[in-house]
Amino acid sequence: MSDAAEPRTVTAAVLLIGDEILSGRTKDANLGFIATFLGDIGIQVREARVVSDERDRIADAVNALRGAYDYVFTTGGIGPTHDDITADSVAYAFGVPIGPHPEAMEILTLHYAETGGEFTQARKRMARIPEGATLIPNSVSKAPGFQLDNVFVMAGIPIIVQVMMDALSDRLEGGAKMTSRTIDCFVGESAIAEALGEVQSRYPKVGIGSYPFYRDNQFGTSLVLRSVDSSKLDEAFAETIALADKAGGKPVERAAT
């Protein structure tokens, strides 16, 4: 395969918005889902950030990330309460006005009519959308997310992130599809570091990551090989599992998840 024929690398960043993750009280459940979802369609998440519910922090992060990556996905801060300031902060970042979006108003008016709830001022906050944005449908709780340029703004609840990612996926253009194979072995990574470095230098198109772990009172190493070229991946994999075996690591390939 010539270089010219290779699909380009498409990159993304994830921005998690909310004080709760930063306080340590809540464990984020969205980054892993979004990264796996995007990886499956050939988009590589290259950076993630977690910022608090403060306009300038959100806007600075949005502007830094949308310039550096093909896509940006945000979660959190688009609900009806006083601390939900993501939509306003994204509008501020882009320098565009924000106001009630006719289609969002319609969706929510219908929703509250059907459920018998009152469409209060607070709930109307959820229809405030930056000018020029298109909506991202939310089949779970109706209040939509939105896309502005290459930035996709979603809710924070994992089940809603999942339906929103499904709903927006046909707007994304994937690139080179990365495949990976993982070896777990029970030997410290320093015992295989030199041989592994040699394999890495012989296979520049395969990324080889070495990740130490500690479980069952034993140190071990996970070796993750990734490439868009599956035959090179398999060759490098064979050499890597052989060197881990030679070092006494009893290597096994981890089943794909």
Added chain:
Amino acid sequence: MSDAAEPRTVTAAVLLIGDEILSGRTKDANLGFIATFLGDIGIQVREARVVSDERDRIADAVNALRGAYDYVFTTGGIGPTHDDITADSVAYAFGVPIGPHPEAMEILTLHYAETGGEFTQARKRMARIPEGATLIPNSVSKAPGFQLDNVFVMAGIPIIVQVMMDALSDRLEGGAKMTSRTIDCFVGESAIAEALGEVQSRYPKVGIGSYPFYRDNQFGTSLVLRSVDSSKLDEAFAETIALADKAGGKPVERAAT
């Protein structure tokens, strides 16, 4: 309490380094631990970033964060393999040379003498420390972390992060100690948004976060109140639990963890 007597706010950022978290394969276990540990000594984590094992990404993040927050804590990328480039990237960020650190060499020489391992070139990588840094002891696997100015560089394995945080904690100066109380209620946040916003505006020194959740097929809301002023916190808490009760949310205080 006059404003002048209040302890200052001390802030921190966490930088998680490694492709694995970004690929979705590995869930980070360090951010929550570090945030809770720091919160307990009066240091508030205000931002977190996850970057891949690339020098410029690491250096850019280190420089952005060390200028914006009192402390920066990094995890990952200080082992013996080819992809462990955190120490070099931090030296690059600070514009200082890097080389074998005498005390780190001594620790590792002794460790491999005791354990019967060979002190290979790859293992010697773990003694490379930026000029001017002081070591952070690692009682689990010996290879030290380091502190350079306000940046603390640690391993990625959670058990090692934990012993390193313990070992470095006497170098940290905490500020205002934040306390928090959490209410869980089974009512959508939009039903209480307006009343909650009113409580927030009456208690500017109490941060009130509203976090929707979905469990047991039911939407609910967690309300987290935080303040350095515990009497204001308790007052705002009483008003908040009353409004959640009035909205039919059957609110309960979540036990402190």
